Amino acid sequence: MYESQTYELILHRMLDRVPTEVDKREGSIIYDALAPAALELSIAYASLDINLNLGSGQTATGSYLDLRTMDYGITRREATKAVHEGIFLNTVGSLFDIPIGSRFASGSVTLMVSSRLSLGHFELTAEMPGSEANLTTNTLLPIDYITNLGTAQLGGLLVPGTDIESDDKLRERYLQTVRTPSTSGNKADYRKWALEVNGIGDAAVLPLWNGPGTVKVILLDANKLPASSTLVDDVQAYIAPTNAGEGKAPIGATVNVVSAVGISINVTAALIMDGTRTAGEIINDFKASLTAYLKSIAYAIDPSVKYVRVGSLLLDTDGVKDYSGLLVNGGSSNVTVASGSVAVLGKVSLS
Structure with a gap:
């Protein structure tokens, strides 16, 4: 908006206001007096232009975008930790339970055993947040000594780790909220609720999929792949754990959360x-x-x-x-x- 307000233009306007009988040539007293002021005014106009962009959700960046989105209750998502399934065998090749809290490494990523799923199957949570821990390798090396441990492998990614939300992703969520407002359990509401769960990358909502009052929510994880059963359970528990009016869904809605x-x-x-x-x-x-x-x-x-x-x-x-x-x-x-x-x-x- 103010890009035309250059130093040369401002100085020219200022000199035009000086009587013609006064020496206005470069190097004259009046020229040297006005030139610094014209330069400062051009900088002020440039700052005004920048501030206008920082005040709009479509052009703001960094902390200024955070301030804009927080007016609508939307905050930047922090980095989250990846959760993997680990499979553990003893020295004779049988499934084998290990202590909760045991630590393992795969390359530069370290993980800690956080819970037991079944015999020899455990959840491992990355110690540091971020997508770097979304490992594809299978081998795990124990950091702590575990008696009778034979092999340790990753069985699958249960909850993808995510990096701190980028400006583009935050802006996309902000514009989605503003342009398609959620109202009393409409499609936008169900998608918004699903995306509030860590590890979810997108959700499709099918209203009345099995008769009146039924809603199906179909999930993708943060990598835009079919969501794991762990993520499906997390979203179901958040939106409608019992389909009896608990969770985010309105009373009377029967919600079925599935993976794509x-x-x-x-x-x-x-x-x-x-x-x-x-x-x-x-x-x-x-x-x-x-x-x-x-x-x-x-x-x-x-x-x-x-x-x-x-x-x-x-x-x-x-x-x-x-x-x-x-x-x-x-x-x-x-x-x-x-x-x-x-x-x-x-x-x-x-x-």
Whole structure:
């Protein structure tokens, strides 16, 4: 708004107000007196422009965005800790119980046994919050000595760890709240309640899915993958633990919380490589870009996987000169993803 108020323009206006009979040339007394003031005014106008942007939810950043969203009861989400399932065997290969509080490491990530699920199966909580603890490796190394422990492995990610919420994500939640306000148990309410549970990345809401008063909530985790049973239970307990008026849901609503159905996306193609990279490097990069694409379309207005888009991702991968025989789920057409489902990375076979 104030970008036109430059130093030169302001100085010119100020000099125009000085009588013509006064020497106004650069280096004159009046010029040297007005120039510093014009510079300070141009800086003030620039600050005004910045402050206008910091006062709007669409352009504010950092702590200024926090101040804006807090007016609507929306606060930036702190980083959360990942929760994994651990499987423990003794020296003879049998399932084996270990002490609560035992600590294990996988690379630079340390985890602590927090609760028992069943014989030899325990929950492990990362000691530090953040997505770095969303491990894919299986092996765990004990930090504390445990008698008769044979092997320790991760069984699966129960609750994804998340980093502190970015400005873009916080702004998205703020605009969603302002533009689609929740009122007395409408669809926006149920989605908002689901997203208030740590580890949830998105939720689809199906009203009247099984008759009057019934609501189905279909969950994705923070990685935009089907939610674990632990997350499903957490959301059910938060929204409607007994379907008898407890929790967030209004009295009379019967709420069924479930995980989204994962639709595996399998890709096959023959590559023509340019010789700058190995096949393994190309495959890893393509998997990463395909995973990011599938994440971006999860619960989108059109969540179908575009055949052409997969081909462009493959062609854009460093080291790929061309390809042939591209098949996505065995065909050469788009893959339909039904409501309540999400596309997830399947097998990638690049020869």
